[in-house]
Amino acid sequence: MSMEETVIGLARETKRASRRVANLSTTAKNGVLRRMAAALIERKAYIQAENEKDLAAGRAKGLASAMLDRLALSDKVIASMVAGLEEVAALPDPVGEIDEMVRRPSGITVGRMRIPLGVIGMIYESRPNVTVDAAALCLKAGNGVILRGGSEAIHSNLALAKVLQDCLAAEKIEPAAIQVIPITDREAVNTMLRLEEYIDLIIPRGGEGLIRFVAENSRIPVLKHYKGVCHVFVDESADYEMAARIVINGKVQRPGVCNALETLLVHEKTAAEFLPLVGAQLATAGVEIRGCPATRALLPAAKAAAPDDWGREFLDLILAVKVVADLDEALAHIEAHGSQHTEVIVTNDYAHAQRFLREADASSVMVNASTRFNDGGQFGLGAEIGISTTKLHAYGPMGLRELTTRKFIVYGDGQIRS
């Protein structure tokens, strides 16, 4: 069987299984999720032995130690996957929710029922725990899932899938509802992206290169998460202590994630007092500042920002800082350089707060809070499968509901149209 036939056969099976998963009761779904949690612990030795094959191959290939760390299914990582499964089992089931039911003049009653999307294709890099986290969310939302992880994690991903599939089988659910593509060749991704007949949505997670490749080659709708270039604008009326706290938290707490702060914009009437205050705290935290000329006049230790430092995702202890004339210039800078991820204003001006909330074009727009709050857990969605910077279907953190859609349902008693 050719590579292409293998992928197509597997996707067809998942589509078939997805119809059964769509109609499972909440109790059945939660039962199998809890069984999976138990199975990860029971079969830890098997999982870690398979993981060791990937780690050995990685070491032989000279992978950086940070990469090997991300690949390792340590006891701690397995415990976090177990906790994730328990958490998803505890979330409310979105499938079957009915709302907006209204009686229409014709006499029919119309509303919307939440239903699964069908089959989700996840394409991701490195961390094998995504295999379990994504499978759990897709299953709870009533979907089948086809997973395509990185080639360096193939043994780990297949082992995890085997454990999950055995749990499905034990509960008399078609194991094909969760599949890992067993082929590491990139052509398998290309095949997957053309199977619009069997796959309803593609979610890529990984570097910008992967996401662009998927977006450009997919015939299936893609919910993409490009980079997070988050700004904080410190307005004229800001509380400086609060602003400094929000800047430090955004930049320092976890600089390597997409909701970390990358560019600070400071109102020119604020700069003389605020920049030295926050500059000292940033220096203490080991943050390198790349500033505009006005910033450097106030913070002599700052480096000069290069043109491409605006709109750059540093993912490191580096912060671009620019002094702007007013809210208009701040909004224009964000429009030119933002990534539609997270934008924050620190202000005590009511009208500015409202205008920023309306006009800043990002999946999350905040007043007086850290960029780091842009997260499914923090927003109350439960576990998240990613943060969409695409406006269609879901914009921002994607939880269970974002893995579903709604159909119209109609209750009549014989109505016809005249």
Place this chain on the structure above:
Amino acid sequence: MSMEETVIGLARETKRASRRVANLSTTAKNGVLRRMAAALIERKAYIQAENEKDLAAGRAKGLASAMLDRLALSDKVIASMVAGLEEVAALPDPVGEIDEMVRRPSGITVGRMRIPLGVIGMIYESRPNVTVDAAALCLKAGNGVILRGGSEAIHSNLALAKVLQDCLAAEKIEPAAIQVIPITDREAVNTMLRLEEYIDLIIPRGGEGLIRFVAENSRIPVLKHYKGVCHVFVDESADYEMAARIVINGKVQRPGVCNALETLLVHEKTAAEFLPLVGAQLATAGVEIRGCPATRALLPAAKAAAPDDWGREFLDLILAVKVVADLDEALAHIEAHGSQHTEVIVTNDYAHAQRFLREADASSVMVNASTRFNDGGQFGLGAEIGISTTKLHAYGPMGLRELTTRKFIVYGDGQIRS
């Protein structure tokens, strides 16, 4: 300037104008919509003179009279466009709606604000009134719109766009917010479908060929509406008079539209009594029946259904009829042959009604009502821009809200993440 440069330049301008339209007040949007309604009447002579150029070209090319009818901007069609503009002006503005606001344990208040999608690309055939209807809905939802109608309507579409753009200019809104692509070459569509930087959503309206072409060549998300192969299943417990009324209404009232009935499924215990009853009414209405062997045993006048009559969109006074063993077989038939448009059960069995509502996979699933109700106006959405059979973003009739998305907004008072 090359064709490609023209299309790109035009899309770039619309993107720029869309930022302004996104922030217009409801009053401003309604004002310009009402001005457009008045302008269509004032400038009717100009519009009809340009329309006459298309009609003359169509006659010279030997277009069928039905096609010429669809192309004509008669007084009646202009009046319907005027009424459409007034109707859209009267609809509630979805932009700025805030809901799901909740206080989180961290102290931040999080909710969702409805915002425009950005720029919508409409690709459609024939009827030039779509130009006005679509422009009005996109504008009211705060979007820019790029319209690409059929080549046979090019003069009419450009004239209508000119009238609408003059109204925008008179209200000091960038006219580029509404554009008609002035190039009839199909390459212009190809260029449009690659402009993901400027266009956020493509909505094709027209024949299956056009929609497939767009879906296969677009890098931009597409909300497609393939065919409507709608089924009615008459269950064992159905009220036969009600079922006959629903069948006749679905098939006969307007056979050429996508929510018309195409296949009737009849429970085998119902067939002996129900089929002669409905068969007589269908014959009176001039409907040709293509039946399975069991149907033909009861209705000797029926033709034999060919295998490809199942799942076929006749758009004509033809009905496929099949006798099935039970609800399971009806659901399996719909799964195999349905088009995810509209599916109806006629039943008096509570459990069957609930199961059909849950399990039939279509954008609208109904109990005891005509397929013809699947319509934005009938469902209370106001005017509709199409009926999506894609599950992502919008499934079913698309009104103003479906031309928007939601972003997260956060009100804090200095919260940081720990």
